[in-house]
Amino acid sequence: MLNVNIESFGYTKETVLKNLNFSVEKGKHISILGESGCGKSTLLKIIYGLLHVEHGTIVWEDNELLGPNFNLVPGEPFIKYLAQDFDLMPYISVADNIGKHLSRRFMQHRKERIAELLEVVDMTAFADIHVKLLSGGQKQRVALARAIAKEPELLLLDEPFSHIDNFRRNALRRNLYAYLKKEGITCITATHDSEEALSFSDEIKMMRKGTFIQTETPEALFQNPKDAYVASFFGDVNSLEIDGKTRLLMPHQLVVSKDESAIQVEVLKSYFKGSHYLIEALFKNKKIYFNAYKSFQKGQRMYLINT
Numbered sequence: 001m002l003n004v005n006i007e008s009f010g011y012t013k014e015t016v017l018k019n020l021n022f023s024v025e026k027g028k029h030i031s032i033l034g035e036s037g038c039g040k041s042t043l044l045k046i047i048y049g050l051l052h053v054e055h056g057t058i059v060w061e062d063n064e065l066l067g068p069n070f071n072l073v074p075g076e077p078f079i080k081y082l083a084q085d086f087d088l089m090p091y092i093s094v095a096d097n098i099g100k101h102l103s104r105r106f107m108q109h110r111k112e113r114i115a116e117l118l119e120v121v122d123m124t125a126f127a128d129i130h131v132k133l134l135s136g137g138q139k140q141r142v143a144l145a146r147a148i149a150k151e152p153e154l155l156l157l158d159e160p161f162s163h164i165d166n167f168r169r170n171a172l173r174r175n176l177y178a179y180l181k182k183e184g185i186t187c188i189t190a191t192h193d194s195e196e197a198l199s200f201s202d203e204i205k206m207m208r209k210g211t212f213i214q215t216e217t218p219e220a221l222f223q224n225p226k227d228a229y230v231a232s233f234f235g236d237v238n239s240l241e242i243d244g245k246t247r248l249l250m251p252h253q254l255v256v257s258k259d260e261s262a263i264q265v266e267v268l269k270s271y272f273k274g275s276h277y278l279i280e281a282l283f284k285n286k287k288i289y290f291n292a293y294k295s296f297q298k299g300q301r302m303y304l305i306n307t
């Protein structure tokens with residue numbers, strides 16, 4: 001179990017993190033979801049032991065982690081932190097980068113392990129290529145494989161799929177998170193990608209300006225965002241006055257109806273989304289968004305009900 005208690009942290013006089021008190025059970029996957037600059041990387045660096053926190057404690061399995069002021073080599077050996085800049089060695093092969101921290105005493109075992117990791121990140125075909133020659137996304141996949149090579153107890157991932165194209169991203173995420181679950185590796189992922197947080201975490205912590213504003217399971221957070229800011233991470237959110245109350249509704253929660261007592265809207269534009277259309281419409285002079293299975297003409301009037 002990881003226990004984090006950070007009263008406050010700042011690089012300068014300015015406070016970057018405040019009142020972060022949480023624990024993560026062994027084997028769980030947590031996403032820290034928040035916009036750029038809200039403090040996600042700073043939190044991961046503190047947990048790993050790269051930054052000293054004056055007002056707070058980090059505890060793993062009842063042992064307090066003392067941080068860079070007490071450790072000669074920053075970072076804890078049982079934690080791996082995958083930073084946004086990968087930190088790979090450009091002039092050696094993909095396989096040797098992945099095997100960097102693996103013992104050379106058992107060469108056969110090392111070879112098998114590297115082959116297994118190459119498969120997890122779908123880089124088998126590149127094993128002997130120098131890292132220098134890889135694309136950004138390929139480098140990120142090598143860095144991911146290297147981070148899990150020695151099976152850390154706790155893995156901290158900072159925007160781990162940011163350079164990887166959509167085509168590969170989904171398969172890779174499924175592979176990686178399934179592997180971590182299978183091995184019981186606890187994982188904290190910092191991301192601004194709500195889709196990733198929804199699909200691959202046991203719990204999401206929404207961060208804003210250095211503190212958590214809502215913590216829920218993905219389902220609960222999506223169905224019950226506490227305010228328009230949280231909801232906006234999951235798409236175009238509608239803030240509607242219904243029966244004298246303000247309600248936050250996502251586009252999928254509004255459907256076209258024949259019920260003339262429902263809210264009446266006028267279509268502005270239809271956006272094709274692949275599996276459906278997102279319709280932009282006017283309701284009481286305010287833009288409103290809903291999903292539909294076909295597109296509508298500008299100016300068309302219709303009724304919507306809340307599902």
Ligand SMILES: Nc1ncnc2c1ncn2[C@@H]1O[C@H](COP(=O)(O)OP(=O)(O)OP(=O)(O)O)[C@@H](O)[C@H]1O
Nearest residue numbers: 011012016034035036037038039040041042043192
């Ligand atoms: N080394 C540093 N010295 C001073 N301020 C810093 C330093 N690193 C980050 N900051 C500031 O701390 C705040 C939080 O930054 P942090 O990198 O933790 O955010 P983030 O949520 O990870 O953003 P991103 O997703 O863009 O990486 C920002 O205001 C940033 O400018």
